[in-house]
Amino acid sequence: MESRILVVDDEKEIRGFLSRALTRMGGFQVELAESAEGALQKIEKEPFDLVLTDLKMPKMDGLQLISEIAKSKPETLTMMMTGHGTIDSALEAMKRGASDYLMKPLNLDELIVRIRKVLDEKQRFVRLRDFADRLEKANQELRRIDGMKSEFVSVASHELRTPLAAIKNAVQLVLKGTAGKINENQEKFLSMAERNINRLTNILNDLLNLSRIESGKIELKFENIELKGIIELMASSLRPHADGKSIKIDVEINEQLPGVYGDSEKIEQILTNLIGNAIKFTPEGGRILMTAQPLTHDGKGGHGDRVAVSVKDTGIGIPPEHLDAIFEKFHQVEGSLQRSVSGTGLGLAITKGLVEAQQGKIWVESEVGKGSTFTFTLPISEGERRDPHFRFILDKEFQRAQENDAPLALFLIQVSDERGEVGEAVLGQLEEKIKNCLCRKSDILLRREKEKILAALCEASLEGAQIIRQRIEEGIQKRPFEGEEADVVIKVGTATYPEEVASKAELFRLAQERLGG
Numbered sequence: 001m002e003s004r005i006l007v008v009d010d011e012k013e014i015r016g017f018l019s020r021a022l023t024r025m026g027g028f029q030v031e032l033a034e035s036a037e038g039a040l041q042k043i044e045k046e047p048f049d050l051v052l053t054d055l056k057m058p059k060m061d062g063l064q065l066i067s068e069i070a071k072s073k074p075e076t077l078t079m080m081m082t083g084h085g086t087i088d089s090a091l092e093a094m095k096r097g098a099s100d101y102l103m104k105p106l107n108l109d110e111l112i113v114r115i116r117k118v119l120d121e122k123q124r125f126v127r128l129r130d131f132a133d134r135l136e137k138a139n140q141e142l143r144r145i146d147g148m149k150s151e152f153v154s155v156a157s158h159e160l161r162t163p164l165a166a167i168k169n170a171v172q173l174v175l176k177g178t179a180g181k182i183n184e185n186q187e188k189f190l191s192m193a194e195r196n197i198n199r200l201t202n203i204l205n206d207l208l209n210l211s212r213i214e215s216g217k218i219e220l221k222f223e224n225i226e227l228k229g230i231i232e233l234m235a236s237s238l239r240p241h242a243d244g245k246s247i248k249i250d251v252e253i254n255e256q257l258p259g260v261y262g263d264s265e266k267i268e269q270i271l272t273n274l275i276g277n278a279i280k281f282t283p284e285g286g287r288i289l290m291t292a293q294p295l296t297h298d299g300k301g302g303h304g305d306r307v308a309v310s311v312k313d314t315g316i317g318i319p320p321e322h323l324d325a326i327f328e329k330f331h332q333v334e335g336s337l338q339r340s341v342s343g344t345g346l347g348l349a350i351t352k353g354l355v356e357a358q359q360g361k362i363w364v365e366s367e368v369g370k371g372s373t374f375t376f377t378l379p380i381s382e383g384e385r386r387d388p389h390f391r392f393i394l395d396k397e398f399q400r401a402q403e404n405d406a407p408l409a410l411f412l413i414q415v416s417d418e419r420g421e422v423g424e425a426v427l428g429q430l431e432e433k434i435k436n437c438l439c440r441k442s443d444i445l446l447r448r449e450k451e452k453i454l455a456a457l458c459e460a461s462l463e464g465a466q467i468i469r470q471r472i473e474e475g476i477q478k479r480p481f482e483g484e485e486a487d488v489v490i491k492v493g494t495a496t497y498p499e500e501v502a503s504k505a506e507l508f509r510l511a512q513e514r515l516g517g
């Protein structure tokens with residue numbers, strides 16, 4: 001389709017000249033306006049691809065017109081025509097949103113080349129934007145299908161586990177002789193069946209675990225944990241297995257290892273997978289070393305906010321080209337030791353999922369023939385001050401906000417009286433009042449018992465958060481607390497993501513800082 005151009009000039013001859021030239025030589029569809037005001041009216045009524053305007057006109061000038069169009073019709077391109085000696089105005093026009101400018105007297109060939117260039121660029125931009133839109137839609141669809149796949153795997157594995165358990169039971173009963181005496185040959189075949197049932201059960205458990213991780217349905221019980229005990233326990237429980245290959249398992253733990261915040265059962269699962277692999281891929285007589293230390297990330301020996309746990313082996317190693325893919329599901333290194341015995345290629349994908357669900361990272365360093373070191377991190381717990389439940393909810397809500405590009409507002413509301421303590425009754429009333437001030441069902445209100453703080457998490461922007469805060473403050477003033485003699489002081493601290501802060505830690509810190517002020 002021909003591009004539509006609106007020519008704006010107060011001189012009739014120039015309008016006529018441009019109209020003819022652009023139609024005949026450029027093949028454009030041209031409309032004319034003799035003033036900026038007239039141009040704005042036309043633009044309001046019908047769409048144009050480009051507005052070519054003169055600078056000097058009696059009332060509103062070309063610069064003002066360009067600003068107006070940039071504001072009200074940003075899709076419409078603008079170009080400015082100026083006389084000699086007015087280069088400043090031309091530059092000002094570009095600042096206000098014009099795509100290009102032309103010096104008078106106009107050279108027709110140049111005019112048409114420049115207009116075409118500007119229009120082509122716009123078309124390229126529109127095509128790119130459409131492409132990006134289509135990609136985003138395709139992505140959404142893929143995410144939806146991926147979710148369905150996880151759901152299917154989850155249901156199928158779950159349904160398969162029950163009959164498998166019954167089969168296992170039956171085989172074990174026959175093996176034990178409960179159903180009558182069996183001969184040596186029968187025992188051999190039934191034992192083989194039992195081994196394969198166990199293998200199948202492991203595969204189903206892995207699939208179920210992975211689909212739970214992928215769909216975000218994994219349940220974690222966060223608590224403050226001392227890692228030393230868990231690491232030593234896992235090392236001793238896997239030692240008998242390692243002894244079978246004369247592999248030594250040693251543990252070296254930094255004396256000042258701070259506590260971490262995580263789910264102990266899941267940490268045990270991570271360690272079992274990593275040590276299990278280390279045993280599997282290390283030849284007879286090798287060594288496995290488990291270490292744990294605070295991760296220093298400033299290079300000056302300062303403690304970061306993580307603990308790093310490593311499982312190092314003297315095994316076959318992993319070729320460099322497999323290092324990135326090793327954590328993907330079903331990825332196995334061709335020709336790895338003991339391929340015939342080995343598992344599903346899901347172990348490390350599950351391990352990675354479990355580490356990441358606890359806000360950690362995992363990576364591997366390896367040299368073929370020398371060994372591999374798998375290291376994962378976990379966040380350091382900040383002792384009693386952090387309420388695990390609160391932190392878990394904050395983690396989850398923050399992640400949700402990030403993924404959905406949604407805002408998140410945190411409100412910390414503290415109540416105290418002259419004696420510095422408030423009763424349960426006041427806290428309960430405050431909780432009720434605040435609940436009434438929140439907007440959506442999905443907004444969350446939590447109580448941090450220790451500091452008598454209520455914390456609310458709402459899907460609200462900075463502006464929305466200010467309104468909610470006002471409502472909270474007004475609500476409290478209007479209806480004071482019943483049954484309290486001393487005056488109650490209530491402080492509110494808020495912070496919003498992403499407008500005020502970029503991270504979860506900053507969100508909490510800023511709200512707390514404002515609470516103190």
Ligand code: ADP
Pocket residue numbers: 277278281313315316317318326331332333334336342343344345346347348349372
């Ligand atoms: P699986 O062990 O069931 O095959 P994993 O996901 O645990 O699946 O591991 C994927 C692959 O990574 C393994 O098949 C193996 O090739 C490689 N791998 C994992 N751990 C080690 C290790 N400690 N040393 C050498 N290779 C390893």
